[in-house]
Amino acid sequence: MNKLPFERPIIKKLNTGISNKFGLRTELEPITNIDGVPVSELIKDYGTPLFVISESTIRNTIHEAKRAFETRYPKVQFAWSYKTNYLDAVCRIFHQEGSWAEVVSRYEYDKALSNGVSGEKIIFNGPDKSEDDLVTASNNGSLIHIDHFDELYTLIEISGKLKKRPKVAIRVNMDTGIFPQWDRFGFNYENGEAMEAINKIMNSKKMEFVGLHAHIGTFMLSAGAYDVEASKLAKLAFEFKMKYGSNIGYIDIGGGFASRNTLKGAYQTGKDTAPSFDDYAEAITNALINSQLDTDDMPLLILETGRALIDEAGYLLGTVIANKKLSDGRRSTIVNFGVNILFTAFWYEHRINPEKEYSGHNETTALYGPLCMNIDQIRDSIQLPPLKKDDNLVVSCVGAYNMTQWMQFITLRPRIVLIDTEREVHVIRNKESNKDITALEYVPNHLDKI
Ligand SMILES: Cc1ncc(COP(=O)(O)O)c(C=O)c1O
Numbered sequence: 187m188n189k190l191p192f193e194r195p196i197i198k199k200l201n202t203g204i205s206n207k208f209g210l211r212t213e214l215e216p217i218t219n220i221d222g223v224p225v226s227e228l229i230k231d232y233g234t235p236l237f238v239i240s241e242s243t244i245r246n247t248i249h250e251a252k253r254a255f256e257t258r259y260p261k262v263q264f265a266w267s268y269k270t271n272y273l274d275a276v277c278r279i280f281h282q283e284g285s286w287a288e289v290v291s292r293y294e295y296d297k298a299l300s301n302g303v304s305g306e307k308i309i310f311n312g313p314d315k316s317e318d319d320l321v322t323a324s325n326n327g328s329l330i331h332i333d334h335f336d337e338l339y340t341l342i343e344i345s346g347k348l349k350k351r352p353k354v355a356i357r358v359n360m361d362t363g364i365f366p367q368w369d370r371f372g373f374n375y376e377n378g379e380a381m382e383a384i385n386k387i388m389n390s391k392k393m394e395f396v397g398l399h400a401h402i403g404t405f406m407l408s409a410g411a412y413d414v415e416a417s418k419l420a421k422l423a424f425e426f427k428m429k430y431g432s433n434i435g436y437i438d439i440g441g442g443f444a445s446r447n448t449l450k451g452a453y454q455t456g457k458d459t460a461p462s463f464d465d466y467a468e469a470i471t472n473a474l475i476n477s478q479l480d481t482d483d484m485p486l487l488i489l490e491t492g493r494a495l496i497d498e499a500g501y502l503l504g505t506v507i508a509n510k511k512l513s514d515g516r517r518s519t520i521v522n523f524g525v526n527i528l529f530t531a532f533w534y535e536h537r538i539n540p541e542k543e544y545s546g547h548n549e550t551t552a553l554y555g556p557l558c559m560n561i562d563q564i565r566d567s568i569q570l571p572p573l574k575k576d577d578n579l580v581v582s583c584v585g586a587y588n589m590t591q592w593m594q595f596i597t598l599r600p601r602i603v604l605i606d607t608e609r610e611v612h613v614i615r616n617k618e619s620n621k622d623i624t625a626l627e628y629v630p631n632h633l634d635k636i
Contacts, residue, residue: 247498266495271492286303363408364411506577524562
């Protein structure tokens with residue numbers, strides 16, 4: 187018989203007055219497998235830290251989102267927000283599911299083209315589009331979302347050089363009742379700037395005006411804000427119809443739906459508070475259907491949802507480096523993943539579970555990353571079992587923004603694997619090496635020798 191490993195005892199105050207008759211669970215369920223693949227095997231084969239992406243979860247989530255919108259509105263199109271996660275494998279899953287690409291830089295634009303997305307299915311957002319970007323996007327028939335008047339004037343100026351009339355929409359910002367208002371992108375609705383931009387586009391006769399776009403914020407916990415947004419865009423589309431006699435081709439509602447993560451300091455968990463796709467779809471489609479828009483020729487509804495489609499498909503596997511006591515007696519645990527790769531630790535309380543069963547109680551723990559930087563704190567206080575050096579952890583809901591906003595700082599960025607729908611594991615990004623990083627550096631001759 188194998189000897190059970192020793193777990194040191196913990197003295198813990200138990201609270202009375204809790205609502206459940208069995209009391210509060212004092213252990214944490216382990217996550218032993220992801221999509222049927224044992225976590226221990228993933229760790230044995232690929233080491234930690236390791237990002238793991240579940241293809242089944244991505245596909246199930248986009249199916250669920252499409253169902254919510256397509257059952258309520260006749261013309262729906264999702265456009266994958268590249269900045270949320272632009273690993274080629276991830277983007278291609280979304281494109282296989284029928285999503286267009288939504289990009290905000292030339293880097294992302296070229297990535298979408300190399301992923302096989304045709305120019306007409308690329309939405310080009312963002313404030314930074316060079317003259318060359320605008321020429322390329324126009325000639326490819328992409329949808330250019332104008333952010334400011336300078337961009338509009340550049341398009342007019344370069345129109346003589348273009349092979350095709352640019353297809354343009356404007357980004358609109360507005361008050362949706364959410365504070366702070368995102369007003370640094372696009373043209374304001376309330377002060378008439380948005381209509382002014384439309385008038386300039388129409389008067390120039392150099393562009394094809396095809397749509398209206400807004401992106402009102404991110405991790406929006408209120409479906410009601412989308413009701414306001416969709417109503418205001420529909421009103422603007424109606425004013426356009428009244429003035430210019432034609433219907434708008436599309437209304438692009440942007441992204442911003444919340445994932446199931448829990449925000450720092452939130453009273454309840456994200457699972458309990460985030461609106462569902464049905465809630466968002468109900469608010470948006472009701473606003474459009476009940477507007478003055480022509481029911482026989484409703485605009486295409488475009489959604490640039492990022493976070494809510496990918497967050498839950500991502501996991502981060504990590505390992506305990508050491509345990510320490512802080513000066514005030516609190517337990518602290520150092521793990522081998524820091525805020526440089528788990529960027530969203532700055533604003534989420536991720537669900538973090540052990541990879542195996544522990545019989546002991548949990549203990550309040552401060553969880554630190556491996557960086558020699560005071561800011562490298564994953565959680566200031568989390569309930570964890572008595573983990574020891576080399577024990578493993580699974581962080582859930584990390585698919586959005588970590589694998590794009592991560593940085594090579596102090597440590598190298600880790601490997602990423604994808605578990606496909608047949609439970610096969612594929613490396614989709616290798617871990618970085620010193621060579622990868624120094625490949626971009628040059629040492630001047632006089633520094634050859636030290
Ligand atoms: C223009 C635009 N569309 C879509 C998105 C995706 O937003 P989210 O990931 O919050 O859904 C963003 C993110 O900032 C954005 O700027």
